[in-house]
Amino acid sequence: MALLVVTLTWGLVRLAPGSFYSAEKKLPAAVEANIKKKYGLDKPWYQQYGIMMGNILRGDFGDSLRYTGQSVNEIIWRHLPYSATIGILAYLLALIVGIAAGTFAALKQNSGFDYGSMSAALLGLSVPNFVLGPILVLIFSFWLYWFPPARWGGVASLVLPVVTLAAIYAAYIARLARAGMLEVLRSDYIRTARAKGLSETQVLWRHAIRGGLIPVISFTGPALAALLAGTAVFERVFAIPGLGSIFIQSVLNRDEPLILGIVAFLSILIMIFNLIVDISYGLLDPRIRYE
Amino acid sequence: MVSHRSRDKTLVFALIFSMLAAGCSSSASSRYFGKTVAPKDNVLRYVSGSEPESLDPQVPDGQPEARIYLALYEGLVDYDPKTLQPIPALATSWEIAPGVDEYLFHLRSTGKFSDGQPITAKDFVYSMRRGFAPETLSRTANLGYPIMYSEAFNGGQVFVKKGDTFLLKKDLGGTETKAASIGPETEFHKFIRSPERVALDGDEKKRAKQIAADPKLQAAAEGAEFVPVKAEDIGVEAIDDYTLRISLRQSAPYFLGLLAHQFFRVVPQQTIEKFGKAWTRKENIVTNGPFRIKEIRPYDALIVERDPNYWDAANVHLDGIQFYPMEEQSTAMNLYKAGSIDAFLNHFVPSSWIEQMRGFKDEYMNFPEASTAYYSINTTKPPFDNVKVRRAFVQAVDQVALSNFRKVTKPLTVIAPTGIFPDYDKAREKVKAELGGKTLSFDAEQARKTLTEAGYPVQKNGSTYSCPTFPTDTISLSYNTSESNRQIAEFIQAQWRANLGITVPLKNMEFKTFLPTRHELQYVGFAQTLWSGDYVDPNTFLGLFYGKDNNGDTGLIDPKFDKMMDDANSELDPQKRYEMLARAEYYMLDQAVVVPLTINATNWMKKPYVKGMYPNPGTLMPWKFVYIEQDPGKWDTDVDDIMAGHDPQVEKQLADIVSTQRTPTGSN
Numbered sequence: 001m002a003l004l005v006v007t008l009t010w011g012l013v014r015l016a017p018g019s020f021y022s023a024e025k026k027l028p029a030a031v032e033a034n035i036k037k038k039y040g041l042d043k044p045w046y047q048q049y050g051i052m053m054g055n056i057l058r059g060d061f062g063d064s065l066r067y068t069g070q071s072v073n074e075i076i077w078r079h080l081p082y083s084a085t086i087g088i089l090a091y092l093l094a095l096i097v098g099i100a101a102g103t104f105a106a107l108k109q110n111s112g113f114d115y116g117s118m119s120a121a122l123l124g125l126s127v128p129n130f131v132l133g134p135i136l137v138l139i140f141s142f143w144l145y146w147f148p149p150a151r152w153g154g155v156a157s158l159v160l161p162v163v164t165l166a167a168i169y170a171a172y173i174a175r176l177a178r179a180g181m182l183e184v185l186r187s188d189y190i191r192t193a194r195a196k197g198l199s200e201t202q203v204l205w206r207h208a209i210r211g212g213l214i215p216v217i218s219f220t221g222p223a224l225a226a227l228l229a230g231t232a233v234f235e236r237v238f239a240i241p242g243l244g245s246i247f248i249q250s251v252l253n254r255d256e257p258l259i260l261g262i263v264a265f266l267s268i269l270i271m272i273f274n275l276i277v278d279i280s281y282g283l284l285d286p287r288i289r290y291e
Numbered sequence: 292m293v294s295h296r297s298r299d300k301t302l303v304f305a306l307i308f309s310m311l312a313a314g315c316s317s318s319a320s321s322r323y324f325g326k327t328v329a330p331k332d333n334v335l336r337y338v339s340g341s342e343p344e345s346l347d348p349q350v351p352d353g354q355p356e357a358r359i360y361l362a363l364y365e366g367l368v369d370y371d372p373k374t375l376q377p378i379p380a381l382a383t384s385w386e387i388a389p390g391v392d393e394y395l396f397h398l399r400s401t402g403k404f405s406d407g408q409p410i411t412a413k414d415f416v417y418s419m420r421r422g423f424a425p426e427t428l429s430r431t432a433n434l435g436y437p438i439m440y441s442e443a444f445n446g447g448q449v450f451v452k453k454g455d456t457f458l459l460k461k462d463l464g465g466t467e468t469k470a471a472s473i474g475p476e477t478e479f480h481k482f483i484r485s486p487e488r489v490a491l492d493g494d495e496k497k498r499a500k501q502i503a504a505d506p507k508l509q510a511a512a513e514g515a516e517f518v519p520v521k522a523e524d525i526g527v528e529a530i531d532d533y534t535l536r537i538s539l540r541q542s543a544p545y546f547l548g549l550l551a552h553q554f555f556r557v558v559p560q561q562t563i564e565k566f567g568k569a570w571t572r573k574e575n576i577v578t579n580g581p582f583r584i585k586e587i588r589p590y591d592a593l594i595v596e597r598d599p600n601y602w603d604a605a606n607v608h609l610d611g612i613q614f615y616p617m618e619e620q621s622t623a624m625n626l627y628k629a630g631s632i633d634a635f636l637n638h639f640v641p642s643s644w645i646e647q648m649r650g651f652k653d654e655y656m657n658f659p660e661a662s663t664a665y666y667s668i669n670t671t672k673p674p675f676d677n678v679k680v681r682r683a684f685v686q687a688v689d690q691v692a693l694s695n696f697r698k699v700t701k702p703l704t705v706i707a708p709t710g711i712f713p714d715y716d717k718a719r720e721k722v723k724a725e726l727g728g729k730t731l732s733f734d735a736e737q738a739r740k741t742l743t744e745a746g747y748p749v750q751k752n753g754s755t756y757s758c759p760t761f762p763t764d765t766i767s768l769s770y771n772t773s774e775s776n777r778q779i780a781e782f783i784q785a786q787w788r789a790n791l792g793i794t795v796p797l798k799n800m801e802f803k804t805f806l807p808t809r810h811e812l813q814y815v816g817f818a819q820t821l822w823s824g825d826y827v828d829p830n831t832f833l834g835l836f837y838g839k840d841n842n843g844d845t846g847l848i849d850p851k852f853d854k855m856m857d858d859a860n861s862e863l864d865p866q867k868r869y870e871m872l873a874r875a876e877y878y879m880l881d882q883a884v885v886v887p888l889t890i891n892a893t894n895w896m897k898k899p900y901v902k903g904m905y906p907n908p909g910t911l912m913p914w915k916f917v918y919i920e921q922d923p924g925k926w927d928t929d930v931d932d933i934m935a936g937h938d939p940q941v942e943k944q945l946a947d948i949v950s951t952q953r954t955p956t957g958s959n
Contacts, residue, residue, distance in 0.1 A: 018803025021430060023352055024821055026810045026842050028433045030446030034425040067589070068345045069568040079590065134621070141629055142325075149625035151615065152591055239615070239622050241590030249342070249618070254803055 005267045006056060006260055010049065013256050020065040020254045039065065052260070061261035066253045072261035075246065080228070082152060083235070083242030087227030089162045091220070094169035099216065101170070102177025103209070106185065117174060124171030129234045133164045150239040161238045165231060169223055173216055181212035210284045217284065221277030225270040324651045326630030329900035329921050334611040338623045338635035342590050342616040346571040348553040349422040352430040354823070354909075355636065357553055359614055362595050362914045363578040364556035367396050367415070367535070368547065372916045372941065373905050373934060375661075375827045377547050381410060381557065381579075381602075382535075383951040390470030391542040391863055398533040399951075401602040404559050405583040412529035417560045420522035431554040434825055437543040439483050439526030443490035449498070449517040450488050457518075458489045458511050474536050483526045483538045490520055542861045544868060545828035552825060556580075581607040581915040590616055606944055608903070608918035627896065633919070634897035637910035642774055645699060645894065653899040656930050657892045659710040661824035661908035663703050663832065664779070666768065666817040666886040667809065671846035674762060675816065679745035681883035684817075685731055686738035687790040688886055693782055697775075700889035704732055706876050707832035708890040711908045715829050718869035722877060731880050735790040742791060749792055756792030766816035767798045771805040776819055779888060809844045817886065820844060827908060829872050830860065836879050845884040852879055899926035903941045905933060916941050 021027065021035055036042045040051065055062055061072035101121070105114040140160060141149040147159045184190060185208055193207045232244040243262060250258040330336070340355035348360040361370075367385075368377035382396040402410035419438070422429050423445040436442040443450075451458035459465075465487075472484055489508075492498045502512050526538035539546060549555070559570075559577040566575045573587045581603065582595035596611040597604060615632065617623050620641045626632045637660070640648050648655045674680045690702035701710070709716055723730055739749040739756065747761045768784065770776040780797050788794045795816060800808065809818040824831040836843045837856050852875060859871035880887075893906040900923070903916040918940070920926055927933060 016804065017807050018801075018805075019807075022803055022806040022810070023430070024806070024823075025352065026844065027430060028446075029840060030425075030442075031428075031430060031432060034445075034447070035428050038426070038428055063568075066344050067342075068347065068350060069571060070589075075589075137625060141625065148631060149629050150622045151626065151631065236619050237622060239617050239619065239626075241588070245618070246590060252801075252803065 001271065002264050002267045003053070003056070006264050007049075007053075009260055009263045010052060010256070013254065013259055014045070016254065018254055020256070022254075056260070056264065061264070062257045064250075064255055064258045066250075066255045066258070072257050075258060076243065076261055076265055079241055079243045079246050082240055083244060084228045086158065086161050086165060086240065086242065087224070087229070089158065090165035090169065091224050091227050093162060093166040094173055095216075095220065097166070098170040098173025099177050099213065102174040102179075102216075103181055103204075103212070105174070106178045106181035106212070107204070109182065114178075118178065121171040121174045124167045125175075127167070129164050129168060129231070130237055132167055133160070133234060133237045136160050136164055150237070152240055161234070161240060164238075165227070165234060169220075169227070172219065176215045176219055177213065180215040181208060184208050184212040187211070214281065214285055217280055218277055221273040221280075222270055225266070225273040229266050229269060322651075322653070323899065324648065324654055324896070325628030327898055327900070328630055329898075329919050329923075330633065331921075333609060333919055334613060335609050335634070335901065335917065335919065336613045336615065336632045338617045338626070338632055338639065339593075339614040340616065340636045340639075341618060343593065343614075346576060346584070346587075347558070348556050349418070349427060349429045349431070349558060355616070358636070358911060359593065360553040360556065361580070361911060362582040362612055363580045363584070364553065364558070365402075365580045366550060366552075366556040367398075368551050370551050370907075370909075370911055370913050371945065372903060372913050373907055375548075375551075375907050375909055375911060377551050378945065378949055379951050380551075381415075385547070385952070386473055387547070388471060388473040389863070390861075391544050391546075392470065392539040393473050394537045394539075394547065395474040395530075396535040396537070398535060399602060400533055403579070403600040403602060404557075405578045405598050405600055406559075406562075407600055408559075408561070408577075410557055410579060411532040412535040413532070414557050414560060415535050416527050416529045418558045419527045419555070420525060421558065421560075421563070422554055423525060424522060429554065431552070431825075434549060434552055434554055437539045437541065437546055437549075439487075439538045439540045440490070440520055441525045443520040444522060444525050447493035448490040448520050449493050450490055450520060451512055451515045452518050453511075453515045458515065459486045460489055461486050462511060463489060463505075463507050474530060474534070477528065477530065479528050480536070480538075483528070487540060491517065493519065541857075542863070544860065544863075544865065545826055545830045548826040548828055582609075582612060585611065592616075603915065603948075606947075607915045609914065612914060627898075633901050634904065635895075637893045637895040637906075638891070640894050640896060642699075648896060651896070652929050652931065653927055654896045654930065656895050656897075656906040656933065657699055658906035658934065659701055659708060659908070660891045660893055660910065661708060661711045661827065661831070662822065662891040663706075663708050664700070664819065664821050664888045664891060665703065665706075666783070666888065667820045667844045668817055668884055668886065669812050669814055669846055670884055671812055672815045674745075674747070674766075677745055678883060679741050680747070682731060682881075683738045683742035683745060683791065684787065685883045685886050686734050686741060687787055688783060688888075689733045689735075689786060690887060690889070691733075692786070693779065694889055696782055697779065697889060699892055699894045701892060703887040703890045705730075705880055705887060706835075706885065707829040710890070711824075712827065712829055714866070715869045715873070718866065719873040719876070722870055722873040726877060730877050731883060738790055756790070758792045761791075761793050763793055763795065767796045767814065768817040768819075769798045769800060769805065769808060769814045770819035771802040772799045780819070783886070783888070812844065812846050818844065820885075821891070824908070829869070829876070830856075833872060833876055833879070836884065843884060847882065847884045849879075849882065852882075899928065899930075902927060902938060906930075916944060 040048060064070050064072055064075060067075065101117045105117050108114055137149045137160060140146045148157050151157060190203060190208055193203050229243050232248040235242045235245040236248065247262045250262065339358055341353065343356045343359055344351040344353065346363065348364045365380045367380060367382040369380035371378050381398055381402045383399045384397045386395040398412055404410060419435065421427055423432050423435065423441045425445060425447050432445050472480065492501055502509050528536045530536055557579050562575055562577040563570045569575060573584060576584050578584065581598060581601050583598040585596040586594040593614040594611060597607050597609065601607065620639050623635045623639055624641065624644060627635060668675050668681050670676055690704050694700050694702040742758065743749050747758050749756050749758045768780055770780050777799065784795055784797060808814050809820065822832065822835065833856060835841060836847060836849065837853055839848050855871065855875035855878060859868050859875060862868040862871055893910055895906055895910060897904055900920045901917065902920050903918050904912050
């Protein structure tokens with residue numbers, strides 16, 4: 001699967017005009033020929049494809065074309081922690097806020113809290129993070145002077161990016177959690193649990209929440225993969241040296257090995273998280289069993 | 292009810308609080324933009340643009356890298372902080388041969404690499420040979436092509452040898468004039484000053500074609516052996532440890548200024564040979580500039596510190612510099628406002644902020660740069676293969692109106708920018724007067740006449756015009772996607788519609804997609820070009836249209852222009868040379884291969900406490916002049932006058948450096 005993704009990406013990169021060395025100033029023919037020879041770009045495409053695939057199957061994406069002397073693997077592992085730190089924090093924040101808000105809204109359906117939190121969630125979903133980011137910067141960096149407006153460094157610098165990134169996920173999770181909980185709370189086995197004489201708290205924590213959160217789990221698996229890998233526009237706005245901004249830049253630079261490396265890495269990451277999600281269904285909901 | 296009310300209270304409180312905060316911050320700092328406090332640690336924080344490709348000064352060709360290399364590496368000469376003219380660096384003085392085709396440099400004996408090793412003439416020989424070596428993949432090597440045989444070596448070419456003798460250019464009918472040499476005679480010097488050898492393509496198939504195309508060459512190459520041009524063949528010679536001679540293949544009066552370019556800076560032989568491509572890693576890298584590497588955090592920060600081994604370390608004022616790579620202009624503006632950075636690179640104030648930033652008189656600078664924007668015209672495809680059609684389109688553009696509209700640029704009505712080379716401007720005025728002022732310039736009436744003469748009659752319909760026979764649907768105006776490019780294109784489109792009655796379709800493309808379209812002449816009509824000078828001489832702009840493989844992207848090859856340029860560049864009197872160049876420039880302007888648009892300007896900001904940093908024609912900072920002034924009384928004020936103003940500290944430092952250069956022989 002990952003190899004198919006890599007092949008498609010390779011084809012798309014090759015179809016895009018321009019190369020990693022093209023610049024405003026045209027290179028002398030001799031210099032261009034030297035570069036092509038060095039990187040094997042003078043060979044027929046099927047040979048280049050073969051060489052590329054051979055290397056990838058050995059787990060070696062080679063060196064970045066733009067950042068000479070840096071290997072693709074090294075670049076990915078160097079920048080993953082930045083994206084992952086912010087991603088995991090944002091994920092936890094989104095989960096806590098989203099599930100709490102969604103569950104309470106479901107328990108107190110049609111209350112003021114329900115309407116309030118669901119309106120806030122709708123707003124959170126509608127405002128993209130590159131709009132929310134600058135608004136938060138304006139308020140917290142220039143009016144209140146609480147947090148720095150951008151760049152990596154210290155806990156204070158994490159607050160705005162994490163909140164910005166978490167907002168849209170929290171909103172989505174809140175809506176999913178509310179819908180899931182509402183459905184579960186009306187189901188037969190909850191009625192049975194209540195009929196057994198369990199307290200409302202026990203019903204909620206031991207029975208309802210496990211079933212009610214299934215939609216949340218199936219959403220958050222791939223979401224976590226995306227969060228870990230970094231969000232391109234958002235990272236550029238906050239000048240965070242994460243994988244997302246590197247990915248965007250590698251495409252603009254036509255840095256083929258780096259593009260392929262990041263795409264392969266992301267597709268593997270997404271597959272792993274989907275697998276984890278599938279397994280966790282079984283753990284959460286006794287009705288789902290894998291034979 | 293109670294809970295509702297308390298929530299409302301909190302909300303109101305938050306609103307009032309934030310409004311108060313907003314009020315405080317804007318009233319407290321009206322003179323400066325945002326927080327303005329000189330950093331106590333004497334370390335400059337500078338946003339440098341894109342992530343540097345590599346720390347190897349000889350490979351990349353970008354400006355963000357260039358500014359970092361100025362901190363880390365030094366060459367024979369460096370840039371004057373205001374004019375960018377060459378000043379002594381590792382060379383204390385130099386002599387120039389009367390023919391301006393040979394330079395003799397006297398090096399200082401105190402030059403050292405960051406690992407303490409001394410820098411000698413041999414290091415320069417190594418660095419240049421390495422720069423031109425095909426496997427180095429330098430993208431700026433062509434700047435050094437005036438050096439004898441460097442182009443042949445860089446292109447993997449071969450000499451033609453028959454028995455013991457090499458085939459010479461004069462054997463094929465070339466002319467050879469070599470004036471007197473400079474410095475002592477040596478074996479190598481005899482070779483390099485002997486008549487120039489013929490060099491052919493290294494690739495066997497291409498060479499066969501080359502030979503077949505020229506009967507004279509065919510006869511001469513019959514049964515000859517082909518000897519690859521070697522690194523040892525290029526015109527760079529270490530006469531002794533501290534004397535270096537560079538021999539050129541023809542006179543090049545602009546060559547000295549070129550030597551401050553990163554390509555010609557010294558690189559460490561031992562480190563490169565030991566570590567190969569890994570030599571620029573933090574644990575291996577050896578530099579030789581005023582600063583050395585302290586920390587490399589890609590996409591986050593590149594931190595350098597003063598290098599105690601640097602020969603002039605006592606005059607390096609900053610303890611260090613933090614270069615922050617960044618792509619987003621508004622993010623850099625936010626950091627600047629928050630006082631987290633002290634300066635950023637040129638052109639980094641977003642268009643929507645410019646009006647407001649202009650008000651900060653002590654910080655915002657908009658000075659002309661050695662950088663032009665114009666539309667290249669593809670002269671190989673009709674209807675623009677007709678010079679009259681091209682002239683009509685050039686005459687129909689009002690550059691002054693464009694610059695008034697753009698606000699941050701100055702009008703470009705010729706090819707080389709005005710206001711950058713003062714002596715050349717004078718020469719150009721003189722030549723223009725000679726030509727009776729009749730040069731190609733904005734004249735809508737004349738434009739319509741020219742187009743009508745070219746066979747596309749322009750009709751007047753009331754207050755508008757139309758040109759029904761012009762093949763508008765086959766042409767376009769292409770540019771790479773950006774807000775400012777779009778604005779310019781729409782403005783020019785409107786002018787052509789108003790003045791000629793032709794609506795040229797616009798076409799925008801992603802940058803890397805656009806470049807091959809222009810370089811390979813796939814466009815019909817116009818394509819936007821932005822050209823930044825590589826050195827401070829009009830040749831860097833006029834050279835765009837020189838030679839067969841020129842960089843003008845217009846498809847024009849004009850032997851008459853080439854001859855004019857060759858003649859001008861072998862003229863030794865600088866004033867006469869400028870006049871000859873100006874004639875060549877007006878000749879090329881009249882060929883109407885480009886639509887001149889704007890001279891770009893710095894559009895740049897720095898905090899007032901950053902001193903010794905100037906909006907020079909390339910916004911290139913020799914960092915050892917830069918310092919942080921703690922005393923607000925001495926901060927920069929009204930930076931519109933910064934170039935004319937005086938800074939005693941910078942002036943003394945500069946005078947001390949320049950004083951080692953003797954009165955040069957020859958010109959310049």
